Amino acid sequence: xxxxRIMMAHGSGGxxxxxxxxxxxxxxxxxxxxxxxxxxxxxxLESAPAHLVLSTDTFVVTPRFFPGGDIGRLxxxxxxxxxxxxxxxxxxxxxxxxxxxxxxxxxxRAVVCSMAAAARExxxxxxxxxxxxxxxxxxxxxYINTTGVGVIERGTALSGRDCRPGDKVLLSGTLGxxxxxxxxxxxxxxxxxxxxxxVAPLNGLVSAVLREAPHVRCFRDPTRGGLASTLNELAVQSxxxxxxxxxxxxxxxxxxxxCDLLGLDVLQVANEGKMVCIVPEDExxxxxxxxxxxxxxxxxAIIGEVLERPAAAMPPVTVRTELGTRRIMDMPVGEQxxxxx
Amino acid sequence: xxxxRIMMAHGSGGxxxxxxxxxxxxxxxxxxxxxxxxxxxxxxLESAPAHLVLSTDTFVVTPRFFPGGDIGRLxxxxxxxxxxxxxxxxxxxxxxxxxxxxxxxxxxRAVVCSMAAAARExxxxxxxxxxxxxxxxxxxxxYINTTGVGVIERGTALSGRDCRPGDKVLLSGTLGxxxxxxxxxxxxxxxxxxxxxxVAPLNGLVSAVLREAPHVRCFRDPTRGGLASTLNELAVQSxxxxxxxxxxxxxxxxxxxxCDLLGLDVLQVANEGKMVCIVPEDExxxxxxxxxxxxxxxxxAIIGEVLERPAAAMPPVTVRTELGTRRIMDMPVGEQxxxxx
Numbered sequence: 001x002x003x004x005r006i007m008m009a010h011g012s013g014g015x016x017x018x019x020x021x022x023x024x025x026x027x028x029x030x031x032x033x034x035x036x037x038x039x040x041x042x043x044x045l046e047s048a049p050a051h052l053v054l055s056t057d058t059f060v061v062t063p064r065f066f067p068g069g070d071i072g073r074l075x076x077x078x079x080x081x082x083x084x085x086x087x088x089x090x091x092x093x094x095x096x097x098x099x100x101x102x103x104x105x106x107x108x109r110a111v112v113c114s115m116a117a118a119a120r121e122x123x124x125x126x127x128x129x130x131x132x133x134x135x136x137x138x139x140x141x142x143y144i145n146t147t148g149v150g151v152i153e154r155g156t157a158l159s160g161r162d163c164r165p166g167d168k169v170l171l172s173g174t175l176g177x178x179x180x181x182x183x184x185x186x187x188x189x190x191x192x193x194x195x196x197x198x199v200a201p202l203n204g205l206v207s208a209v210l211r212e213a214p215h216v217r218c219f220r221d222p223t224r225g226g227l228a229s230t231l232n233e234l235a236v237q238s239x240x241x242x243x244x245x246x247x248x249x250x251x252x253x254x255x256x257x258x259c260d261l262l263g264l265d266v267l268q269v270a271n272e273g274k275m276v277c278i279v280p281e282d283e284x285x286x287x288x289x290x291x292x293x294x295x296x297x298x299x300x301a302i303i304g305e306v307l308e309r310p311a312a313a314m315p316p317v318t319v320r321t322e323l324g325t326r327r328i329m330d331m332p333v334g335e336q337x338x339x340x341x
Numbered sequence: 342x343x344x345x346r347i348m349m350a351h352g353s354g355g356x357x358x359x360x361x362x363x364x365x366x367x368x369x370x371x372x373x374x375x376x377x378x379x380x381x382x383x384x385x386l387e388s389a390p391a392h393l394v395l396s397t398d399t400f401v402v403t404p405r406f407f408p409g410g411d412i413g414r415l416x417x418x419x420x421x422x423x424x425x426x427x428x429x430x431x432x433x434x435x436x437x438x439x440x441x442x443x444x445x446x447x448x449x450r451a452v453v454c455s456m457a458a459a460a461r462e463x464x465x466x467x468x469x470x471x472x473x474x475x476x477x478x479x480x481x482x483x484y485i486n487t488t489g490v491g492v493i494e495r496g497t498a499l500s501g502r503d504c505r506p507g508d509k510v511l512l513s514g515t516l517g518x519x520x521x522x523x524x525x526x527x528x529x530x531x532x533x534x535x536x537x538x539x540v541a542p543l544n545g546l547v548s549a550v551l552r553e554a555p556h557v558r559c560f561r562d563p564t565r566g567g568l569a570s571t572l573n574e575l576a577v578q579s580x581x582x583x584x585x586x587x588x589x590x591x592x593x594x595x596x597x598x599x600c601d602l603l604g605l606d607v608l609q610v611a612n613e614g615k616m617v618c619i620v621p622e623d624e625x626x627x628x629x630x631x632x633x634x635x636x637x638x639x640x641x642a643i644i645g646e647v648l649e650r651p652a653a654a655m656p657p658v659t660v661r662t663e664l665g666t667r668r669i670m671d672m673p674v675g676e677q678x679x680x681x682x
Contacts, residue, residue, distance in 0.1 A: 054433055056435035058438070060439060094395055096486040112365055137481075138481045149395060
């Protein structure tokens with residue numbers, strides 16, 4: 001690792017996060033790094049008769065309350081969506097709180113109510129929890145870990161290694177809403193934008209797509225690091241190239257404006273209520289229709305396709321711009337938006 | 342709740358923690374508070390054919406490295422022991438890290454290695470993880486959440502509601518080692534004591550006891566709030582009284598000395614490698630023998646018994662002192678040792 005101290009960039013969901021997981025955690029815990037992806041590591045637990053899926057995430061977003069959601073809704077939806085990407089039916093969540101001394105109890109109540117509402121909406125049960133309190137200055141108000149358990153009732157877990165040339169790339173809606181809503185709130189841009197976070201549970205959308213398009217290759221939720229991280233990870237895992245059409249990617253005008261103002265690349269901005277789905281061409285239409293009739297999927301679009309990878313040295317993910325040129329969609333290296341989830 | 346702001350005492354494992362869980366978390370998540378105990382809430386997940394057990398805990402101990410262990414070993418053992426108390430076979434752990442910017446990477450490596458070693462010793466697999474980094478001052482170095490999944494292969498989960506008058510109270514070893522080791526380290530008492538934390542995985546000890554004493558009522562690990570919290574919770578859950586003999590409780594001389602020096606009641610000090618076990622009288626000898634031949638159980642003792650509860654207004658847990666008098670063993674109200682786990 002290039003540096004011997006933790007930097008904010010290690011938490012970015014970009015390549016430094018991946019390096020940290022690959023070099024520090026996976027070797028220690030005996031996982032095979034090459035089978036992993038995304039900004040965390042998730043495993044399928046083989047336990048007869050069904051496969052269990054377990055996924056964990058800690059939420060440190062600041063501010064705790066932002067347009068469209070709060071840390072509680074985020075903590076439930078984030079883990080529900082992580083488990084759902086495997087194709088599992090999400091059943092149970094645990095929650096672990098680290099609370100700073102002095103936190104107004106009404107804040108905690110509001111967050112917990114929000115978690116309960118999100119869990120009801122997702123149809124999952126929060127079944128175990130723990131609280132720790134640290135002194136003032138010991139944490140920034142409130143951190144929440146959620147761990148989700150799901151069951152795969154048919155077949156095996158979906159894998160990011162199964163993308164094939166010719167497959168279509170689907171995106172369930174507009175990009176960048178969560179990151180921009182949180183950043184605008186933090187930077188005091190409330191007057192120039194009314195963008196709300198897209199934070200939402202997508203297990204229903206995933207199930208609907210799987211019913212109509214049973215040969216879906218994989219799902220991924222483009223959170224930290226955005227669409228750019230997600231597509232780069234999939235391309236590497238499957239040893240393919242991916243090309244998307246800029247004109248087909250749904251982005252709200254306000255979000256585009258804020259990204260320009262803040263100097264952000266919308267393709268690298270975090271989403272918390274969007275799914276990327278890779279589907280064989282002959283099921284792409286059915287998958288798209290299923291997304292569009294699901295809650296949170298009305299703006300779904302086919303945004304690109306999987307290609308042969310011409311050479312390992314070539315950048316695996318490209319964007320065809322509205323001018324007809326091609327540009328590389330890089331994986332973000334470090335921190336673009338700290339504490340976004 | 343008496344106060345409307347979070348206080349350190351809300352994290353103590355005493356009655357204020359219980360109030361926080363009962364009043365804030367359980368109502369929101371639809372759990373029945375009366376069926377719960379301990380300083381966190383744990384649930385048995387009914388999932389055919391075996392019962393799943395899920396338990397979560399976040400570790401914020403300071404300092405990160407202390408005599409006898411570190412936050413990594415603690416994070417693995419703490420959750421392994423929580424799941425084991427239900428009688429489940431512990432299979433999988435998740436881990437969620439919150440890391441402060443600037444943490445020396447060697448510290449993180451040492452902690453992760455320690456987690457891996459503890460998991461190997463316990464025979465559990467760490468299968469999923471996540472890392473978040475917060476800016477300097479955003480957390481105190483390193484917090485680790487672990488969530489454990491276990492399976493109950495025979496019968497149902499053990500419950501704290503099944504203690505009966507006549508049952509014996511077993512303790513697997515000396516009290517107070519963890520709390521005193523951490524406090525001595527923090528207070529710079531390294532010169533006057535060489536006490537080490539007892540942090541250890543006890544799933545092997547629990548299995549050994551269950552093999553020899555199949556009618557065990559329940560296990561509890563007396564962590565935050567110590568033996569006093571554990572016995573008070575069990576007495577309330579089972580509507581019984583419990584009396585222990587002070588002379589039978591194993592405590593190291595150094596630990597007793599440090600408790601006197603620091604003004605601590607050893608019965609309220611946290612342990613991280615001890616089990617309390619309630620056993621019907623006719624299996625108590627077999628259970629004790631099984632503990633004593635297990636690793637980490639060589640100093641096990643029968644320390645008391647379960648009695649009829651004379652009246653609800655009477656204090657449920659009492660200690661018979663070496664002078665022959667009786668005193669009340671109260672549940673700690675607030676914070677005795679903050680950040681002990």
